[in-house]
Structures are given as structure tokens and as C-alpha cells.
Amino acid sequence: MLSLLTNWYKERFSDPQAVTLVFILVGITTAIYFAGGLLAPLLVALVLAFLLEWPVAQMVKVGINRTTGASLVLVLFIGVMLMLTFGLIPSVWKQGVALVTDLPSMLDKGLITLKGYAEQYPQFLGVEQLDSAVGELKKLLDTQHIFDLGKQLIGYSASLLVLMVYAILVPLLVFFFLKDKDVLLRGSKRFIPSNRELARKVWLEMNQQIFNYIRGKVIEIVIIGVATYIFFAIMELRYAALLGVLTGFSVLIPYVGATLVTLPIALVAFFQWGVSPEFGYLMLGYGIIQALDGNLLVPILFSDAVDLHPVFIIAAVLVFGGLWGVWGVFFAIPLASLVKAVINAWPKASVPESSEQPA
Structure with missing residues (x-):
């Protein structure tokens, strides 16, 4: 057994390039897993700087100073975020509170409707069973309990200190990442072994794919969210902004997100x-939007960025989402593509020549 493991190690890790690649991947993964909470502002700033690097690079190409380009892009980005914060979020918050408040009356209305069906078709649905199920659901969705839970979550995740750290440090870090990109990259190479050609090959393969995926995912969220909101508003569906935002963000979880967000949309429409x-009509239109997203928008946006089997995509969402929460879900496909790129670039084991001479 020991000799088998020794031979496997020599075959797979005899190349110093492979050892360097493993060292880099293990180091980054360990730092994120054990110190992700402490490094959260730094990681968020790195992600934003990666996304904003493209417009800065385009400005540099046309002759604009990199410092000026980084400043302009960052100011524009902060302006867009402020517009969303003070324009969209208050409306979504109000509709979310209204939905929670209206849940008991909606359940009563739904119960009356379902009782009518139970009386017409007792062989499929019993009235007593229906009353029992709805009673348990009302206890689960008790308004006061939901508000108490919401207050606890808000008090934990949106404390003044955390908001100040993110509001001040993250923009500063993004600015310096964009402004001093070349200096920081040269400095970081001092901590990486010199045998890093394989790691460089994997990074070059993944760099454009990750950028294309993130850019495409942001575009998909905006298009699906806006299109769904417009359709819901035309249909005069209640909580249109809230449900539109939920539908937009549901594309973050491939295959599963659309299924999860369909339930509240169907329930609100049914109760209304x-x-x-x-x-x-509403469910038909919503189904058409989802079909266009999966069969038209996704192939256009991700034709060159994603080449993974659905099984691996779902497995990546479960694994990385469990490790890093929302960020893990968002980057599940790029991380799965990274694993695939590492496997493809890994040095092939040399096949020993046969000691026997051909007859």
C-alpha cells in the first residue's frame, strides 16, 4: 500500500510546476476558509477591482492616466450603487414588510379557496387534513416571530461598525488595487515559488473565463430582474418589485434558483x-421569461465561459455554497471551471517503457 502511494506521488508530483500550483491553491483556499471573516473587506475589494479592471484598462489604452481612470471608474461605480441603495432597496424593503404583514390574510383567503375544492373533490383532499396543515403553516409564519428574526439578522449583519468598515475601506482598497495593479502584482510574486509556469498557464486560461462569467451573470441578473418586474407591473401583481428582484437574483443558483423563486410568485398570484x-396568464408569461433565459440569453452570454455538465454545476453550487455562503454560490461555476482547468493542465503521468523487447 505504501509503495502504491509512493509511486502515485512520484507520478503526479514529480514536476516542480505541479507542486507550486498545489502550494498556491492550498494557500489561497486555507486563507479564505479560516480567515474569510477577517479578510472579507479585502476579498470584496479584490472582486470589485477585478470587475472594474476592464474599463480602467480601456481608458489606459486611449491615453488616460491609470490613476485618473481608476478614479473615474470608481466614482461612477459608487454613484450607481448609491442610486440602487436609495432608489430600489427602500421599495423592495417596503414590499417585503407588506408581504410578511399580509401573509395571515393571504393564508385565510387561500384556505377558503382550497376548502371549496376539498368539498368538491373530497377523494383528493380532506377538509380536516387541510385545516391541520394550514394551522401548522400559520404557526410557522407567525408575523411576530418573523419580525423578531428579521430584527436579529439586521442587528447582526448591518451593525454600524461593519457598515463603516465596508463603506470606507472597500472603496479605498478598490482604488489602490486599480491604481497600483502592476506594483502589487510584482510584489506578490516575491512570495510565490519561481517554478510557477503551470500556475500561470491555469490563470491565463481562467482569467478571461471568470471575467466573462461574472460580467454575463451581472447582465443576466439585470435583464431578467427588469423584464420580470415590467411584466409583473403590467399584470398588476402585488409586490412586483420584490418578486422581480428575487427572480433576478435567482439566476445566481443554476437550475435550483428558478425553481425556488417560482413558489412565492405562484402563491402571491394565487392568493391575489x-x-x-x-x-x-401570469404563470405563462413567467414561464416564457424563464424559457428565454435558459435557451436564448444564457447561451449568448456564456457560450465561451461555461463548458461544464449540469451535474458538476449543481455539485459546485452545493459544495462552494456550503463553504462560503452567497459568495460561494456566485462563484461556484468559475471555481468549478478552475478545478477543470487545473485537471486539464496537470502534467500527465509518464508511462514507463516496457522492459520486454518485442519478439
């Missing part, structure tokens, strides 16, 4: 209209 033509 019951089984009616409006309910059918």
Missing part, C-alpha cells in the same frame, strides 16, 4: 386572483 385567467 385565485384560479383565474389572470393567474394562468
